[in-house]
Amino acid sequence: MARTALVTGGTRGIGRAIAIALKDDGHKVAAVYHGNEEAAHAFEREVSIPTFKFDVADFAACESALKRIEQEIGPVDVLVNNAGITRDVQLHKMTPAQWNEVIATDLTSCFNMCRLVINGMRERNFGRIINISSINGQKGQFGQTNYSAAKAGILGFTKALAQESAAKGITVNAVAPGYIATDMVAAVSKDILARIVAQIPVGRLGHAEEIAQVVQFLASDKAAFITGSTITANGGQYVV
Numbered sequence: 200m201a202r203t204a205l206v207t208g209g210t211r212g213i214g215r216a217i218a219i220a221l222k223d224d225g226h227k228v229a230a231v232y233h234g235n236e237e238a239a240h241a242f243e244r245e246v247s248i249p250t251f252k253f254d255v256a257d258f259a260a261c262e263s264a265l266k267r268i269e270q271e272i273g274p275v276d277v278l279v280n281n282a283g284i285t286r287d288v289q290l291h292k293m294t295p296a297q298w299n300e301v302i303a304t305d306l307t308s309c310f311n312m313c314r315l316v317i318n319g320m321r322e323r324n325f326g327r328i329i330n331i332s333s334i335n336g337q338k339g340q341f342g343q344t345n346y347s348a349a350k351a352g353i354l355g356f357t358k359a360l361a362q363e364s365a366a367k368g369i370t371v372n373a374v375a376p377g378y379i380a381t382d383m384v385a386a387v388s389k390d391i392l393a394r395i396v397a398q399i400p401v402g403r404l405g406h407a408e409e410i411a412q413v414v415q416f417l418a419s420d421k422a423a424f425i426t427g428s429t430i431t432a433n434g435g436q437y438v439v
């Protein structure tokens with residue numbers, strides 16, 4: 200069934216693949232971006248998915264953007280909280296700004312977006328919320344106390360909201376990708392990345408499409424009995 204889907208961080212990397220996959224499934228998709236204007240315009244031209252620019256860490260900005268999105272595209276049935284940033288540095292050198300930026304963009308954004316769509320989903324008795332966590336929220340990662348905390352926080356948030364929402368036809372799940380070939384992973388130094396890839400049993404980075412396919416399934420009617428779950432897709436790097 201065709202629905203309205205919103206993907207944050209939806210114009211690049213994993214989010215881009217998710218937006219395209221949901222469009223392929225026949226959904227009306229809107230993609231949110233914040234920083235990279237050029238990539239967003241190229242994305243919109245290439246795949247004809249409308250884009251909306253706002254900061255998912257800012258509740259007021261989310262609120263006004265969602266009003267516009269719901270007017271132009273429709274009430275959000277499928278929300279994919281994918282937007283995320285890294286500020287990798289060991290804790291003994293981390294600034295409060297590096298901590299706060301990651302928590303706000305990667306975790307508080309889930310509160311902001313879910314808070315703003317949940318009542319509509321409850322009224323319509325249907326919703327699919329998919330939160331993109333990370334292997335590094337599951338296992339912790341050297342240099343990522345901020346990111347690991349935010350991504351682990353997403354898992355608790357997902358389980359709690361799943362319980363609150365189950366009786367209203369809304370499923371809430373998390374996906375925990377491993378190291379996927381995106382700009383974010385490419386920012387890790389070559390030496391360190393080679394060491395990380397050596398720890399992945401399948402012997403390679405994942406493809407964004409391999410995460411998008413998991414989201415496609417969780418967003419579908421077939422996944423109605425799955426809620427509060429974390430689906431891990433990491434090439435065997437960390438077996439939960």
Ligand code: CAA
Pocket residue numbers: 285287288289332333334335340341342343346376377378379383384387388391
């Ligand atoms: N475990 C234990 N020790 C480690 C370590 C690890 N994983 N990584 C580094 N060290 C050690 C180093 O060997 C080094 O020790 P020596 O001085 O004795 O040789 C010491 O810690 C300092 O290491 P660095 O030189 O790397 O430290 P730095 O301060 O220059 O850099 C860093 C720190 C920027 C965090 C860098 O280590 C780094 O980029 N690490 C990778 C972090 C990472 O995996 N980020 C993931 C980004 S992608 C993503 O987040 C998407 C996703 O969801 C998967």
